[in-house]
Amino acid sequence: MNNNISKGWIFFFGALGGLLYGYDTGVISGALLFIDQDIPLSDFLEGVVVSSLLGGAIVGAGMSGYVSDRFGRRRVVFAIALIYLIGSLVLALSPNATVLIIGRIVLGLAVGGSTAIVPVYLSEMAPTRSRGALASLNQLMITIGIVVAYLVNYAFAPVEGWRWMLGLASVPAVVLMIGVLFMPESPRWLIKRNREDEARRIMALTREQSEIDDEMKQMRKIEEVEESTWDVLKSKWIRPMLLIGSGIAIFQQLIGINSVIYYAPTIFSKAGLGSSASILGTVGIGIVNVLMTLVAIATIDKLGRKKLLLIGNVGMVMSLAVLATILFTTELTTTVAWLTVVFLGLFIVFFSATWGPVVWVMLPELFPMKARGAATGFTTLLLSAANLIVSLFFPVLLGAIGTAWVFVLFAIIGVLAFFFVLKFVPETKGRSLEDIENDLRGKASA
Template identity: 40%
Template sequence: MVDIKPAAPTVALPPIGTGPHRRRLGLLALVATFGGLLFGYDTGVINGALLPMKQELGLTNFTEGVVTSSLLFGAAIGAMLGGRIADGWGRRKTILVLAVTFFVGTLACVFAPTFGVIVVGRVLLGLAVGGASTVVPVFLAELAPYEIRGSLSGRNELMIVIGQLAAFLVNALIGNLWGEGHGVWRVMLAVCALPAIALFVGMLRVPESPRWLASKGRNAEALDVLRQIRSDERAEAEIEDIKRSNEFEAQVQQESGWRTLIGNKWLIRIVLIGAGLGVAQQLTGINSIMYYGQTVLIESGFQASAALIANIAPGVIAVIGGVIAIMNMERINRRTTLIIGFSLTTLCHFLIGIASVALPDGNPARPWVILFLVVAFVGSMQTFLNIAVWVVLSEIFPTQIRALGMGISVFCLWIANAFLGLYFPTIVAATGITGTFFGFGIVGLLALLFIWKFVPESRGRTLEEVEEGVTTGNIFTVDKTGRRTH
């Protein structure tokens, strides 16, 4: 085995400071996170569009699941393709391609005459959603100074839940004004074209990731980009840090991508951890609530129109939780945040299951108690889990496999999401709310054990420090607080 010697210690970087470069960084992040907004709207809009679509197209429980999950299976493929394309073409060009795919997929869905065409349109949207879920967090992490990387990268997840809330509001507005009229779901889906156009136009003026440029030997271009979003002193110090890290990586590995991954046991381990973290996030059932929230609330006792309005509450709490999460992202360790999140969501799962047993159908308190617990679950998820998971995934992979590692992890995340989306209506029909949420609770206990034993700490480290720790295996030597023991 090759003896891997750590690179020279990182010299302390100058402070990030304030000024026009900070405002420029915020603007670039805002444009990129329109990809997250599209992600959120496209995954959330089906929540209210599904019932009128089901009636117009004559969907069964299974084909209803196919329409929902077709986007998710497409997203799994998009996550893998997006990662590979972003490593080769660059982050910026890939996001531009995704914006076009969002627009074309939206048009296919809006004008779909049959079940088959709507599935094709949903798969196209899925390719774009999956690609965005891989590439946008990586792009943000590579733009951000390490001191605010968590809060800046977390903005993408905040935009996702804002997109989902926007979908719930649009659904409620159109559904209650338009009623169950012919084609109402097409109008709900059509709104997605607007942020797709905004993302494309905005990304035309956004520069490439400086770390991707440096990984291709284009150091002068990388420095030019850094000078747009850092002070001159910080930009020059940071490019030297990036070059030093790239030189270290060149000593350790001669290839990028799959060959690099397979040749290093520590890289295989970090990718398995990333994949496990993504699957654990999805098996909380959060996206089942986002896709089928109206179905769950009807099952708990609400009327269909009331459920459409009540469904806004989880969307609102998701945005509030996202804002709180970003505020705490630089204050609380990633591992601590994840453990708190899985503890709270697991508790909510068991409480929902208990409430559905203790309050039988017909009890006037049943729908409101379950709504309260669903809102508590979504709030816990967004405050402690969703943003933290995406931030960790954007941080833990070395530059040479960052998009690939992210793509593999997000592929596994979307596959778990897709199968859950496909079979959730059938599971609820077979086991009711009780069995469904008790099942989520048991999975949550297993996820807690996984986080405690395997997930490393990445807060407070530059991407280059994380990269060296992963490549040498040092980052996996942690005590129970998440700090390195040496």
């Protein structure tokens, strides 16, 4: 590890796992249009191919949090990059549906691991004053990965090159493997291992001396409490935060975001657009996704996490309701198809500026230092499980009840999410991770 690495590169490589997650999430949408011509897939089998990644992600998220608490964040990120590389090559060379599904499961192990580790690493590396913006880089990288996937899909659509679409994920995987060699370890993990001098040197890369002294004092105070990871996880005082973290993780997926990401070309095709136009429509949505994530980065440390979640709920529900109304009341035309693109774009606007980055920022903020990896891993496991359910049954629902009713269902879930946030979710803006933890412990004692 090179302690002379700049702050920018620390957070770039720290968030790069998010780009791989985004790429592998988005690329399947275009590849599905052409896989069927080489490997026949029924509607159900198509859902299995897409959702098998989430099956692997559940395992990856469940394992990686505990492993990173024990062996460190850097080592786990390197292993994740290696698994991304293997999974992408297996997919590119798949001769049949079975191998295709196996490749997606392998890739899912890496996806689950990155969803659990990347937010924790960014939160622990970032200074309090800009933690929201820097932790949001995970979501920014996810959105950039999705756009890159859409552009690759569009480039290879004329030659139906689905193997190239899936295999090119190996490139950022190799970049990440190299980048990890220059990344510093999380200072909070080092404190847990009584490596205070090394932790101070790393914190000096991103903080002023006064901030380092204050955070060190808080971390030492927490370390004086003799608790194992398991002791913390089974404590009564952490249960409310586990429930809240689980709630926002599940709602982020059940409102339907990844069904749009995975199946946008399929939705557009059913709305009347051709294959190339459908993929091009998703490129536009992907670009909007990136731009609005930049808006979130600029506002999350000013407006706060809870307010952004509530604003996002209102916007997403309204977009879905208008879209469903249009599909219920008009005939299928080219105009209606492009209106579908527009209102799905608005849905993405509100998600990308709010729920997309805010959930990834809040999950590690909610949990104590001694079990942050494991608790974040548990909640991202549930996030992946919700993602699995949505992606597995979305094609079936689309065929059974139609696009409009599916959007109505997502809108209802959005309303429920609004009241959940309003009632239960705390504000974490402008507070150190240790301050949040001490407050939770204090409330439990009271």
